[in-house]
Each structure stands twice: as C-alpha cells, then as structure tokens.
C-alpha cells in the first residue's frame with residue numbers, strides 16, 4: 387500500500403509499510419494521525435530518514451507524537467513545512483544548509499550548538515524558540531501565531547549564544563541576544579510583549595517590519611550596516627542606546643506632542659515640563675541629565691534625517707534639540723543666553739515655524755505701533771477721522787521704510803522707541819524670511 391498523502395507530499399511514496407487510520411485510509415508512519423502510531427517506531431524511522439538521506443531531508447506534512455531530536459551533518463537541508471510537532475523539537479550539533487518550516491505547528495524549537503545557513507519559518511504556530519550557541523547566516527521569521535485569536539501569544543524567542551532563562555517566566559518576549567548573524571536578519575509581523583536585540587553582530591541588513599510589541603530595545607549591537615524598521619509604531623521604541631545613525635525608519639508612526647513629531651524617550655519629560663512638575667519629581671541633576679540625553683538623541687536624528695534628505699523630519703528634530711537645550715540653559719547658563727533662545731522659540735519656534743513668525747511679524751507691524759500711538763498721540767473721544775489720520779501717520783513712524791525721513795532737529799525721546807521698534811521689525815522680518823526658506827528648501 388502507498389500512503390494516502392503520497393500524492394500531496396511525494397517524498398513518502400516509496401514507504402511500503404502503512405497504518406490504517408481511523409478514517410479507513412492508509413498512511414505512512416509520518417503522516418498517520420498521532421493516535422494511530424507508536425512514538426518509538428516514529429522516532430526510529432525518523433532517524434533512518436536522517437541517516438539515509440544525502441541532501442534534502444524532507445519530512446513535510448509529518449505529525450510527530452514524541453519529542454524529536456535532529457542531528458544533521460554534512461550541510462543537509464531540513465524541510466518540515468505543514469508538520470505538527472506535539473512535543474519538543476531539538477536540532478543539536480548540526481551543520482545544515484537550510485531549515486524551512488511553513489504552515490507548521492510547534493511547541494518548542496531548541497537549536498543548540500549548530501550552524502544554520504538559512505533558517506526560515508513562517509505562518510506557523512509556535513510557543514518557544516531557543517537558539518543557543520549557534521550561528522545563522524539568514525534568518526527569516528514571519529507571521530508567527532498570526533491566526534491565533536489572542537495575537538500576543540508568542541511565548542518566547544531567544545536566539546542566544548548564552549543560554550538564558552532570564553525571560554523564562556515572562557510569557558511574551560522576543561529576544562535576540564549575543565547572536566552572530568553573518569548576513570541578514572528579517573523579523574516580520576511579530577506580536578510579542580517585548581522585543582530586544584542585544585549584543586548581536588549582524589553583518590548584513592536587519593529588517594524589523596510590522597512589529598507589535600509594548601517595547602523594543604536595540605542595544606550594544608555593532609556593527610549593523612543598516613537596520614530598517616518599517617510599519618511600526620515608534621511610541622514603543624526608546625532610542626537611547628540604539629545605533630540611531632544606522633537605522634532607517636520607513637512608514638513608521640512617530641509619537642507626537644502638539645503637532646510636532648517627537649521620540650518615545652522625550653515624551654515623558656516634555657509632559658512633565660508642560661505640567662511644570664519637573665522639580666517635584668526629579669532632582670536638578672537627573673533633570674539636566676535627561677535633557678542632555680534627549681538633546682543628543684535629537685541632534686543625531688536631525689543629522690541622520692538631513693543625510694536622508696528628509697528635511698520635514700529634520701525640522702521637528704531641530705525643534706526638539708533646541709527645546710531640550712533651552713530647558714537645560716535655564717538650569718545651568720547665564721540668564722541672557724537662555725532668554726535669547728526662549729525669545730527665539732516665542733517668535734518662530736527656533737526658526738522652524740514660518741506661520742508663527744509671520745503672525746508675530748504682523749502683530750509687530752500693527753498691534754504694537756497702534757498701542758504705542760494710542761499712548762503717545764493727542765486725540766479726543768469720540769475719535770474722529772482727523773484722530774485716525776494722526777494715529778495712522780504716527781504708527782507709520784514705527785515701521786521701517788514707511789515713515790518720512792526724520793527731522794534731525796526733532797530727536798525727541800519717542801524717536802528712540804521708533805528706531806528701536808523699526809529694528810525689532812527688521813529682525814523679525816529676517817527671521818520670518820529665514821523660517822520660510824527653511825520650510826521651502828525642503
């Protein structure tokens with residue numbers, strides 16, 4: 387008899403011994419339902435296949451009703467797609483070209499002391515992976531536990547050179563720790579509580595796409611030639627300690643504060659500043675340290691954004707950097723230095739808001755000269771057309787190029803206010819022009 391699954395999977399067509407399943411069909415020992423076969427027989431036959439296969443060990447579609455341990459040598463490949471592993475799968479002391487599993491079901495995969503060229507696992511139900519003291523060239527992990535109703539069901543994933551139980555009790559973490567990945571790492575469409583990449587060496591690209599977690603941290607991982615994070619909400623991603631210069635963010639959602647994009651690191655301190663609660667919750671030393679750290683993060687992000695020609699983002703990073711600097715100057719610089727920066731924010735958001743600069747300029751041109759004139763001109767209530775003419779002519783004295791040349795014999799004290807105000811307007815006009823240039827250069 388031939389296994390009824392031989393047409394579908396092909397590889398078992400030469401197995402002559404079959405088992406009658408509860409549905410009356412004939413199955414090879416690999417494809418037979420779990421209740422219809424002896425775990426010992428299955429283990430023996432699996433070892434036979436591993437030993438007697440020269441190149442590609444194809445066990446796709448199998449149902450393993452016992453723990454399975456593979457020791458694969460000579461760079462053979464292992465295909466275990468569409469399979470069900472009801473117990474632990476161990477791959478130890480192996481040297482494999484590729485391990486491929488799609489549409490499968492696993493409890494725990496433990497890869498120990500092995501060299502794997504390509505490790506590809508997708509559309510699969512999986513509770514735990516431990517990859518320990520192993521070297522990978524290409525790793526692709528995607529669509530894990532996607533069909534589960536509770537998406538946050540990815541229990542634990544540790545790729546590590548050091549066997550670690552530190553996250554053992556926390557049921558939903560993905561950690562890639564102390565790993566050497568010779569080429570590239572792709573982590574795609576993962577739901578977990580926490581994702582960390584720590585102390586890894588990734589010599590090619592690393593791509594994190596569609597990551598849904600409560601927190602990502604990437605630290606002490608060098609050299610990363612390029613790390614791409616895409617389609618991910620970055621309000622979960624603290625940048626402190628991350629290789630910012632080597633990260634490309636694509637179609638990501640940044641946290642926002644008052645219409646400006648900001649970072650996960652800075653959002654809590656910005657909120658404290660706006661609630662005026664910094665000194666009630668932090669010491670001065672802690673406060674200035676947080677400001678310095680964030681200033682540095684914004685500066686590095688700005689540099690990166692400019693290199694990527696993303697000037698819109700660079701504008702928000704510039705604002706963030708100067709805001710942190712302004713707050714830091716308040717605590718440690720002479721008042722005048724701080725005041726200059728504070729004024730610069732009030733009149734133009736540090737040169738980054740042409741709309742704000744223009745409104746300020748318009749008020750400098752109208753409201754202030756009107757106020758000055760109302761206090762300094764002679765008029766009587768009710769104001770008649772003559773008074774309006776007097777006030778208007780007087781207002782023009784405060785506006786550059788609008789008044790007649792001053793009569794030098796009439797250098798009355800108010801003339802100093804007029805000259806001062808004309809200078810203020812000229813400066814604000816220059817700042818407005820500068821802000822527009824910043825905007826449209828982009």
Ligand SMILES: [Zn+2]
Nearest residue numbers: 389398414417
């Ligand atoms: Zn079969």
